[in-house]
Amino acid sequence: MQDPNPDNENAKLKDLSHKQALAYAHDLRKLHTQMQKHFEDTISAAVRAIEAKDEYTRGHTERVTLYSLQIAAKLGFSTNELKILDIAGRMHDIGKIGIPDAVLNKPGALTDAEYAQIKEHVNIGRQIMAPMAFVKDSNPAAFSHHERWDGKGYPEYR
Numbered sequence: 001m002q003d004p005n006p007d008n009e010n011a012k013l014k015d016l017s018h019k020q021a022l023a024y025a026h027d028l029r030k031l032h033t034q035m036q037k038h039f040e041d042t043i044s045a046a047v048r049a050i051e052a053k054d055e056y057t058r059g060h061t062e063r064v065t066l067y068s069l070q071i072a073a074k075l076g077f078s079t080n081e082l083k084i085l086d087i088a089g090r091m092h093d094i095g096k097i098g099i100p101d102a103v104l105n106k107p108g109a110l111t112d113a114e115y116a117q118i119k120e121h122v123n124i125g126r127q128i129m130a131p132m133a134f135v136k137d138s139n140p141a142a143f144s145h146h147e148r149w150d151g152k153g154y155p156e157y158r
């Protein structure tokens with residue numbers, strides 16, 4: 001029932017609008033938290049997929065990520081840059097999923113052809129990450145993780 005006093009009616013409407021705005025903000029925060037969780041789960045699943053396939057990578061991904069973050073923190077990376085690097089560290093060897101097991105886990109020395117296959121993991125990784133919008137800022141760092149200061153790394157030798 002409408003209040004005969006227009007000031008009271010306006011106050012009620014204002015209060016209702018405020019409560020609705022708070023409810024929307026709460027829902028948005030909840031959705032954002034859920035999306036972050038899905039994002040983290042997706043990254044963790046990708047890391048587990050690499051580690052299940054490649055014995056060498058087990059523990060390697062975690063160490064690379066940890067050391068990279070420690071160095072970056074000393075270099076003064078921003079919080080956002082550290083987040084980008086964290087994802088790059090965790091995803092950097094995702095392309096190994098596309099390397100044949102016989103080559104990836106070969107116990108002895110690799111032939112030149114096998115080594116060339118191994119090196120393809122950075123290109124495969126870039127292709128895997130390309131459609132994932134939430135890792136797009138991390139893709140260049142992951143793609144470049146075998147480059148070297150002296151230009152003797154790969155895949156672009158820069």
Ligand SMILES: [Fe+2]
Binds near residue numbers: 092
């Ligand atoms: Fe690698």
